[in-house]
Amino acid sequence: MELRTVGVLGTGQMGAGIAQVAAEAGLSVLMADINIEIAEKGKAGIAGRLAKAVEKGKIDAARREQVLALLRPVASVAAFEDADIAIEAATENIDLKLRLFKGMDDACPDRAILASNTSSISITLMAAATKRPHRTIGMHFMNPVPVMKLVEIIRGLQTDDETCAAVKALAERLGKTWVSAKDAPGFVVNRILTPMLNEAFYVLMEGLGTPEDIDNGVRLGLNHPMGPLALADLIGLDTILAICEVLHEQLGEDKYRPCPLLRKYVEAGWLGRKTGRGVYKYS
Numbered sequence: 001m002e003l004r005t006v007g008v009l010g011t012g013q014m015g016a017g018i019a020q021v022a023a024e025a026g027l028s029v030l031m032a033d034i035n036i037e038i039a040e041k042g043k044a045g046i047a048g049r050l051a052k053a054v055e056k057g058k059i060d061a062a063r064r065e066q067v068l069a070l071l072r073p074v075a076s077v078a079a080f081e082d083a084d085i086a087i088e089a090a091t092e093n094i095d096l097k098l099r100l101f102k103g104m105d106d107a108c109p110d111r112a113i114l115a116s117n118t119s120s121i122s123i124t125l126m127a128a129a130t131k132r133p134h135r136t137i138g139m140h141f142m143n144p145v146p147v148m149k150l151v152e153i154i155r156g157l158q159t160d161d162e163t164c165a166a167v168k169a170l171a172e173r174l175g176k177t178w179v180s181a182k183d184a185p186g187f188v189v190n191r192i193l194t195p196m197l198n199e200a201f202y203v204l205m206e207g208l209g210t211p212e213d214i215d216n217g218v219r220l221g222l223n224h225p226m227g228p229l230a231l232a233d234l235i236g237l238d239t240i241l242a243i244c245e246v247l248h249e250q251l252g253e254d255k256y257r258p259c260p261l262l263r264k265y266v267e268a269g270w271l272g273r274k275t276g277r278g279v280y281k282y283s
């Protein structure tokens with residue numbers, strides 16, 4: 001099944017990134033969020049990134065226009081009536097995602113695949129909220145989407161082989177490498193990454209080092225490209241807390257308990273780069 005039109009629901013940092021790589025691969029993209037203004041903001045962010053790529057000589061102005069012409073912000077998911085696949089990339093919250101999956105199921109044609117970019121939430125549960133559980137799947141992109149090579153593909157209990165093959169082919173068309181992961185909290189990547197990021201907040205809370213000491217220690221000592229606190233600011237502290245909560249609740253082990261300092265930062269609205277302040281300040 002060839003996929004030509006992609007609907008992206010949630011046009012924050014991940015949704016906009018997914019929309020960008022889909023348009024760069026020549027696919028038509030519908031971008032929806034809470035309202036059209038937010039969807040337009042998502043497209044404006046892509047336009048800005050592509051303008052920088054033109055300035056740096058990485059692409060020419062005609063290529064920028066070609067990609068932007070394939071991106072259409074829409075007022076709501078109702079516009080997904082011609083989508084071959086809808087990819088949900090909204091805030092990491094189970095109740096919200098169940099509601100959005102019902103909406104995508106109602107709006108999309110019967111042939112369409114419904115995918116989620118969730119970091120941790122059960123694909124099987126989202127599939128069960130639709131009338132097409134066999135055509136529902138997890139497509140977990142990494143941040144920033146245009147840069148990172150990996151897509152983790154997660155089959156729900158109900159997902160059929162045709163759907164799995166179609167999204168693997170789509171990931172390859174987007175220039176990505178895929179790995180398969182079972183549908184368990186956090187799948188593979190976040191089962192490993194999130195406890196490490198959470199531990200970095202415990203290390204900070206216990207005063208074992210400054211943010212710079214912790215990040216430089218991991219960067220230079222473990223050869224990671226970014227320190228865990230800087231990475232947490234990039235991902236979004238609200239998203240990390242939400243993933244920790246899913247791991248803690250569903251795996252039931254104390255080792256996944258969200259760090260109280262992480263929770264405090266989220267309560268303060270210090271969500272990282274996207275709000276201008278997280279562990280570090282951004283201007």
Ligand code: NAD
Pocket residue numbers: 009010011012013014015032033034038089090091092093096100117118119120140141142143234235236239274
């Ligand atoms: P974000 O905060 O940048 O964007 C979330 C978007 O969802 C916002 O634009 C928001 O307006 C939108 N949204 C909220 N309620 C909505 C609704 N009712 N209808 C439509 N849109 C709605 O978050 P993000 O970092 O882009 O994360 C989005 C998803 O991607 C989450 O499930 C997250 O776990 C996952 N993810 C994030 C990362 C990361 O590094 N940030 C990596 C992989 C996957």
